[in-house]
Amino acid sequence: MKSIIRAASPRLIGIAHGKLKGNNVAFLINRNFVHSYSTSTKPLATNFAKNMVSYDYPEARKDETIEEDFHGTKVKDVYRWLEDPDAAETQAYVDAQNKISQPFLENCEQWQKINTKLTKLWNYPKYGIPAKHGDFYYFHKNSGLQNQSVLYQQETLSSEPKVFLDPNALSADGTIALSQTSFSDDGKYFAYGLSESGSDWIKIKTRDVATCKDFDEVLEKVKFSSIAWTKDNKGFFYGRYPDQAGKTDGSETQQNENQKLYYHRIGEPQEKDVLCAEFPEQPSWRIGSGVTDCGKYVILSIVKDCRDNILYYADLEKAGEIKSKLEIHEIITKFESDYDVITNTGSKIFLRTNKNAPNYRVICIDLENPAEENWTTLIPEHEKDVLDSVMCVDGNKLLLEYIRDVKSVLQAHSLETGELIRKFDIDIGTIGSISGEKKYSEIFYSFTSFLTPGKIYRFDFAKPNEEPTLFREIKLNLEGFNSNDYKVEQKFYPSKDGTKVPMFIIRKNKETVEPRPCLLYGYGGFNISIQPSFGIVGLMFIDTFDGVLAYPNIRGGGEYGEKWHNSGRLLNKQNVFDDFQASAEYLIENNYTSKDRIVIQGGSNGGLLVGACINQRPDLFAAAVAQVGVMDMLRFHKFTIGHAWCSDYGNPSEKEHFDNLLKYSPLHNVHTPKDANEEYPSTLIQTADHDDRVSPLHSLKFAAALQEAVKKSDIQKKPILLRVYSKAGHGAGKPTTKRIEEATDILTFMYKSLNVDTINL
Template identity: 30%
Template structure:
C-alpha cells in the first residue's frame, strides 16, 4: 500500500526545537566496513562489488556490522529531543482514531470485513449483519489473541459462500510466509489441519471456495523435498477437501498447463459458480494468461499472453468479462459468453476505449452487482467509476468527490451498492447508492479521526520532465503558505509496476509535517498507470530512467516555483520507491538536503539472484539481455556512488525478514555512501529484526518507524514542531 498504542496525557503546550549541528557533533562514526576486491564480468563489463561480503546474513560478521549500524542510528535518533513528543503525539492521534472496516465480502446472511482497531497491534476479521451495520460486529479471527506482541498477521482471508467458514493465511514477523488455516465462523475453532507454503512474497497466494463449502482451490509452493532454489517459485493450484490429507490434494493447474517458474496465480469465485477463474501473471510485469478450472475436468486456457487481457472476472450471468489492452493503452472491456480454449481471442468488445484509463493494478478495474458492471477508471491519479448494464449499456457514474479514490464496490443483500472513498483530506468512508432511486447516503462505515485538514489545500500542478512530458504533482499545504522558497517540503514518489498514486488520507504523520511548517507533495511519475499502460511502459525496462527524470523534474519545479529550496527539500520513497531514492541520491546529490529510503533496491546487477528478484525481471529487465543490462547498470545506485561527493543526509530502513527486497541492498548501499560522502551529513541504516517489507508489521513497529522518519527529517531541515 501503520503501531502500538499508549494513552498519552495531553500537555497544554509542547515545544520541540531542533539543532542539527549539536546532534551531528555527538554522532559516532560508522562502524568499520572493509572493502574487498570482488568483481564480476557481466556482458563484457567488469562490475566491481567491494561490499559483496555484506550479502551473507548467516555470517556473524555481517550480523555484528548490522547491529553496530543500528546502535549508531539509535544513538542519533534517540538523542533527538523530538523523539518522545513525536512518538507520543502519533500514538495519541492513532489511539483517538475510530476503528476502520475494509475489504468487505458479503456472504450469505453476513458481511465479512477486515477490522483495524487502533487499540490492537494487528487487524482482525469480523462479521456484520447483511446491512453491514458496524454495531453488529462480531470477531471471527483475531491474530492478536494468537500473539499479543502483534507478530502474527493475516496475509489474506476468504469466507465460504454460505458464510459458515473462513480460510486464512497467517504469517509471522512480517515475513508473508503464510500457512493456511480454516476456521468455523460460529465457534471460532480451527476445523482443519493447517497447510503450509500457501503464501510467499515472491508470488503471493490465493484461494477460492467450492460452492458447497466442502473444499477449495488454493495455491501452494513446492515442499521441503524440492531444491532450496525452487521453494519460492513454481506456484501451482491444488484442490483440497476439508478433513483430508493435504499431501494427497489433487493438482489441478501446473507446469503441464503452461505455468512458468515465475507464475503468480490469483483465484476467483466471487460469483459462487461451479467453475473458478485463475488469473496468471508472468512475474510482475503485467503479462497475463487466464484459465477456467472445473473439478474433475482439465483446465481450459481462455486467454494467452498475446491477448493482452490484463484483468478478468466472472460476472453474475456466468460470462467472463475482461479488460484488454491490445492496441489500446487505456484499455477496453470485452465479454466472453462461452468458455472455450483461447476464447478471449474472439471476445466481443463491450465497453470501448476512451481517453481515460481503466485501472487494473491498484484495484481490479471491474466490479459487479447482480445486474450491473462497474468500471473503475484512473484519471491521472484520482478515480472515476462508470456504471453499465451487464450488456454494456452506460448508466452514468458513481458520485465521487473531485479528487478522490475508490477502493471497493460491493452489493448488499437489499440491492444497495456500497463503495469506499478516500481523499487527501478525509479518511476512508463508505457511501451507499440505491440503483432504484439513485439516492446516495453516507453510511456508518467510516473512519473518524482527530486528524483534521480543514486548514489545508490540495493543488494539482504539472512539472515538465527532461523529454517534455508533463508530470502531475499533488501539493498539500496549509492555507496561506507563502511561496518564498523557505518551506520545508517532503516529495514522495514510487514509479513502477503500474502502481498509481491515488488520493489517500494524509494521516497523523503528514499532519505533524504540516504543523511543523512543511509542505507535502505526491508525484504521479511514470512507471505507474495514472495515464494508462503507456505511462507504465514508459517507466519500465530500458525506459526506467524516465522515472528518475520525472521525479527530479518534480523536485526542481518545487524549487523553481518557490515552494522550497535545495536546503529545505526532502525526498521519500520505499521498495521500488527506494530504488527511486537511490537513483536521485547518486544522479542528483544536490537536489535535496535529506532522503528517507525504505526497503529499497540498490544493486540492479544482482537483484534478480534473489527469489523475488526473478519475478521483477519483467519490470526491470535482466542482466542476461545486453540492452537491459546496459540500462540497469547505467542507473544502478550502488554502482554510481562516487568518492568525495557531498551526498545528502540519508535514513535507510529495512526489515530482517523481508522476502520482497533482500536487506543486503540496504547494507551494501549504506556502506558505499558512508565511505564516499564528503558532506558530513549522517548516512544511517535502521534494521528492524521483527519486520519484513512492511506488510504485516505490528502497530508498535509502524509507529516507531514513522517516529524515526519524522524526527530525522525535522532535525535535518531545521524544523520546529509545536503542539
C-alpha cells in the first residue's frame, strides 16, 4: 500500500538520474486568438557560448485586474489566463514559445550528433526482475529502443519466454503505457492498467491467462488506485472517481475529489461494480486497498495528503458475497504517521510505521483489540538506518531493506520473533526492486549503482546454506565501457546552518581534480530518497563533456528518515534550497567545477527547487533545467491532485504558510537583473500537455514572468526558454523516443550554455 500513499506526490518519474523511492503541448479547443505574438528572428545582444542565437520573447498579455487578498496581502496574478489549457490564447502562447525553443535546441549540428550518440548508448537490453504468478514466471524486457517494455511469460526460468502483453502494439507512437499490473492469487487472471500520453488516469482491463485474451469490460475514471484481488479469484477492489464536467484525459486542471472504493467481478461491465466504501464528507481522501494473505480481511489505507494514513478493515468472510457496501471498522483514526501493511497471522496484522519511530519499525496490531496501548513492536527502530521497505516471504520471514548513508542494506528476520536470520551481501548501491510472496520460498532482487546498469539475483529460503546467485546481468552494448574508468565519491558538506549533507560525485577516474562541466541534480521533498542508480544521460554527460555528476541528498528527502524529511518541509523548506546552493559552493570551492560550468537540474518538486534557486542565487549557476516544476506556490493546491502537497508545502489559506510560501515561490520572486550577479543563468523550462500531476500552467506562468522581467534588463544576455512537449505527461510511461528526444534537448542546451572545452561526439 506504500505506493498508494506516495502516488500523488509531485515526483518526476523516469527522468531523474538518481533513483526516486518512497514511492511525461497541444491543447484541444480553438477559439479566436485575441493577441498577436512576435516571432521575429532578431538576435538578442550577445555573448552566449558557441554563438548561440535567441529570439524576441512572445509578448504575454498581462491582466492587471486579477488580484487576490491573502490575509491582508494583495497579490496580482497577471498571467492567470494561462491556467486555461483549452483557450486559443494559451495555445498560441505555447506555439510561440516552441517556435523559439525548438529551433534553438534542434537547429545545430550538435543536436543531431548528441541524439545519434545517445540513441546508440540507450540501445541495450533492459530486464525487470522475474515474479511468479500461478504456473508461470513473468518479467519485463525492453530489447533496447522499444518505446515500451514488453511483459513476457515463461513456464520455468530456463524455458523460452513468450510475449504475454506488448504495449507497443497498442499505439503507433508508443504513448500508451502499461502502468499497472496485478495477477489473481491463483495466477489465472490478469488485471492491468493502461495510461495514455503520460496521464495519471488509467483504464483497467482484465485478461484470461490461459487464452491470453481480454474480457470485454474496461474500467474507467481510475487514478491513484490499487488493484486488490479477493482470494477466491473472482474479482478485485479498485478506486475510481465520479464523472466530472469536461475532459479526463490528463490535459485538464480540475481537482481530483471523491474517490470511492468499488469491487469488480471478472467478466461483468463496470456499471455492475459494487460500491464498497466512500467518504463523501471527506472529498480529498484517496482509498488504497489490500486483501490480507489469508483472504479474510480487506484493509483500507486512506490518505489525504502525501504522508500519514489511517486504516480501516472489513471482514470478507462475514460479508460473504460482495453485493453492497462493506461494514468497515477502525484500526488507525488519526493522520499522524505512515502505516504500511506487511502481512497478517489471523487477526494480527504486521505493519511498517514511523509512529514514534522516525526511522521506522515493525509493529503488530490485533484487529480484535486495535487500541494503541495494545500494540507490540516486533522489530525496533534502528538508531541510524532507515527501514525503507518490508515484505513477507517464505511463510514466516520478513525481508527488510534499510537505507544506510543512502546505500541499501538487505536482511531477513523472523516473523515470529523479529530476530535476524541472515544478511545479504550487497555492494555499495541500491536495491532496485524485490519480488516474492508469503507462499513462495524464492525471491528475486535487483541491484543498481551509478556504474552498474543492473544485476538480478535469485535466492531460495528453502536452501538456506546456499548463497544468492546472479540470475541475470544487464550490460551495455558499448565497446570500451569500463566502470574502472570512472570514480564515485560520497562527500559530506556543511549547509548554511552547519548541517552535514551527503553528496555523491561521479567523474572520470583521474588523479587530479580540476574544474569540469558539472551537472548538479536535486529533489528534496516528500520523504523520497535519491539513491545511486544507473543513468544513460548522466554517463553521456561525463563521457561527452569530460564532466562531473553530483547528487546531493538534501533535506526534505527520506535518506535519514522522518527527521530529515521534516527538516526540509513546511516552514523548514528554505533548508532544502540552502542545502542545494551549499552543494554548488562545495563543488566550486573544492575545484570540481566553476560557476561558468555548473548546470542545475530538477523535476517536479525538483523543478520547484531549480526555480527557487535561480531566483535566490542566480550568480551561482551557469545554466538551469527545470522540468515539470511546481512554480506557483499560492495556487498549487487548486489543480488536479495539488491539494495533497499541502503536507510538504503548507496551505496558502493559512497565514503562517502563506507568508512562508510567498518568500520562495518561483513565480512570485522573479526579478529584473540590475547587475551581473543578478543575471539569470541560461534556463530551460520543460513541461508537457498531459501532465495532470503538476499542471503545465506552472511552467507557462513562470516562463512568462521570467521573460517579461529579463526583457527590461540590459544585463541579461542568457536565454530563458520554454519547451512544451505534446502527448506527454509527468514522466511515467514516456516512450523511449520521447525520452531520447527530451534528453537530447537537455544535453544540447547544456552544451550551448556551459563553458565546455571538451566534447566527445
